[in-house]
Amino acid sequence: MRIARFEVGDSIRYGVIEGDTVTEIEGDVFAKFEQTSATHRLAAVRLLAPVVPSQMFGPGLNFADHLHHAAGITGQTEMSPTPEPWHKGINSLSNPGDAIVIPFDSTTGVEYEGECLAVIAIATRRVSPEEAWDRILGYTCGNDVSERTWQSNDGSFWRGKGTDTFSPIGPWIDTVFDPKAGGDMVVRVNGTEVQRASTADMYFDFGEVISFISQQVTLLPGDIVWSGTTGDPQVLNPGDIVEVEVEGIGVLSNPVEAEPRQG
Amino acid sequence: MRIARFEVGDSIRYGVIEGDTVTEIEGDVFAKFEQTSATHRLAAVRLLAPVVPSQMFGPGLNFADHLHHAAGITGQTEMSPTPEPWHKGINSLSNPGDAIVIPFDSTTGVEYEGECLAVIAIATRRVSPEEAWDRILGYTCGNDVSERTWQSNDGSFWRGKGTDTFSPIGPWIDTVFDPKAGGDMVVRVNGTEVQRASTADMYFDFGEVISFISQQVTLLPGDIVWSGTTGDPQVLNPGDIVEVEVEGIGVLSNPVEAEPRQG
Numbered sequence: 001m002r003i004a005r006f007e008v009g010d011s012i013r014y015g016v017i018e019g020d021t022v023t024e025i026e027g028d029v030f031a032k033f034e035q036t037s038a039t040h041r042l043a044a045v046r047l048l049a050p051v052v053p054s055q056m057f058g059p060g061l062n063f064a065d066h067l068h069h070a071a072g073i074t075g076q077t078e079m080s081p082t083p084e085p086w087h088k089g090i091n092s093l094s095n096p097g098d099a100i101v102i103p104f105d106s107t108t109g110v111e112y113e114g115e116c117l118a119v120i121a122i123a124t125r126r127v128s129p130e131e132a133w134d135r136i137l138g139y140t141c142g143n144d145v146s147e148r149t150w151q152s153n154d155g156s157f158w159r160g161k162g163t164d165t166f167s168p169i170g171p172w173i174d175t176v177f178d179p180k181a182g183g184d185m186v187v188r189v190n191g192t193e194v195q196r197a198s199t200a201d202m203y204f205d206f207g208e209v210i211s212f213i214s215q216q217v218t219l220l221p222g223d224i225v226w227s228g229t230t231g232d233p234q235v236l237n238p239g240d241i242v243e244v245e246v247e248g249i250g251v252l253s254n255p256v257e258a259e260p261r262q263g
Numbered sequence: 264m265r266i267a268r269f270e271v272g273d274s275i276r277y278g279v280i281e282g283d284t285v286t287e288i289e290g291d292v293f294a295k296f297e298q299t300s301a302t303h304r305l306a307a308v309r310l311l312a313p314v315v316p317s318q319m320f321g322p323g324l325n326f327a328d329h330l331h332h333a334a335g336i337t338g339q340t341e342m343s344p345t346p347e348p349w350h351k352g353i354n355s356l357s358n359p360g361d362a363i364v365i366p367f368d369s370t371t372g373v374e375y376e377g378e379c380l381a382v383i384a385i386a387t388r389r390v391s392p393e394e395a396w397d398r399i400l401g402y403t404c405g406n407d408v409s410e411r412t413w414q415s416n417d418g419s420f421w422r423g424k425g426t427d428t429f430s431p432i433g434p435w436i437d438t439v440f441d442p443k444a445g446g447d448m449v450v451r452v453n454g455t456e457v458q459r460a461s462t463a464d465m466y467f468d469f470g471e472v473i474s475f476i477s478q479q480v481t482l483l484p485g486d487i488v489w490s491g492t493t494g495d496p497q498v499l500n501p502g503d504i505v506e507v508e509v510e511g512i513g514v515l516s517n518p519v520e521a522e523p524r525q526g
Contacts, residue, residue, distance in 0.1 A: 054353055054354070055352065055353055055354065057421065060418055080418070082417075084417065084418040084419070085419065085421045085422075086418065086419035086421055087350035087352065087419070087421060087425075089318065089350065089480060090317055090318055091317070091318065091480045091481050091482075091483070092480075103478075103479060105478065125427070126525065150479075154347065155323055155343070155347040155349065156347070156348065156349035156350070156419055156420070157419070158320065158348045158349055158350060158476075158479075158480070159348075159478075159479035159480065162350075162479070162480060163479040163480065164388070164479065164480060164481050213421075215366075215368065215422075216366060216413075216421075216422035216425070216426040216427065217352060217354045217355075217421070217422065217425060217426065217427060218354050218427050219354075220354070262389065
């Protein structure tokens, strides 16, 4: 099943997608809901970030082939023994189609990171990796936009990965996708493929990351855990269109803009 | 004016405190509101965390006399040239009177940090330090409960300062308090004073910290910025009662419990 959050007229609704139609639901999207008789053509609604999480967590380095790239940013030269979670700022959340804005005071620009995201269904505390899988509603795509100078020099990722517009997610939640079986996470910039890796190659899988976080933190319905990224992401330029596709889920597309200099 | 958030019967309300009475309000607590005719004795309601922020940010080291203590935890030996913000997990938010729970898997226990908290009134982006002061609704007290082993060894403060129950805040928002004029932040454990410092001695004042964060992050109404702490905080024990008082605001009191070991 594919669950979308969308704007139609002045209101925001959840719905179930089938083909080119979205059907509004009634009830709790994280628990029990029913489809209504209200349907819309998918092309006639504006898709939004499919959830509004209370928190988002990324893992530290989570693909062995990203180690080389990370070493130049954080100095890390080997995989960590734990998932090393960090907060991705909620202010940075944005929608499919929203612009990724390069801050005028960034000296080195921003890079894409195409990722798969797990959406939590149920309040989760102190679960095992095996139990954690049952706490996931489904999966969506996300772009972990990163400003490398801030990521490297600051004491936390508050702006390096948390600046406004740095977390486009969507286009919907797929409840059938199986990251253990593996789906390729693909990034295209202006139509050219620039990144590809399988969710099956996550160093810590979603069960392990969620279990680890849940030992100290209660994850709530809608909260998001990012997969981590792979390879050697490159800088985005104003005017670019960047797409993150998780094969089997869908495509998240965002344009890139430069913030006008102030003052 | 003192603004409280409280539970009465099954509902949660905002109100204005005068003497030993709280009067319910109508409207937007962050903008325009009016007092109603519904009043309660303060002793008859349960005070809650006075806001539910979308995000909370702490500064890095923000009192020169905490440098010695911090050096043993993070290795930091001099003040940073910027406020070095970090996310304090929203899951850790708790109410006046709620227990601070020492996780069973903490090897070194938890320490108190008595702090003053600024509550944002208006969506705030790219303001100057001078402008930032006008974006503050008021101030409350908070305990930045910290597990030092996790704070020291993890790559981020996600659990060292973000474990469930690690952010009691309250008892209310005081809109008249002036941290520039200075109010003493005092901590008492079982009635004995263990920490005292003035908000006037913050290395980066609230205007500077909020301005700095707002360059990349839109702060929203209700968001919280912590002051940082001072001196040499000590470990809390199960059965302790820890009070954080910001003189001129009020007293936040919380008991300390040990989490039962699992399995």
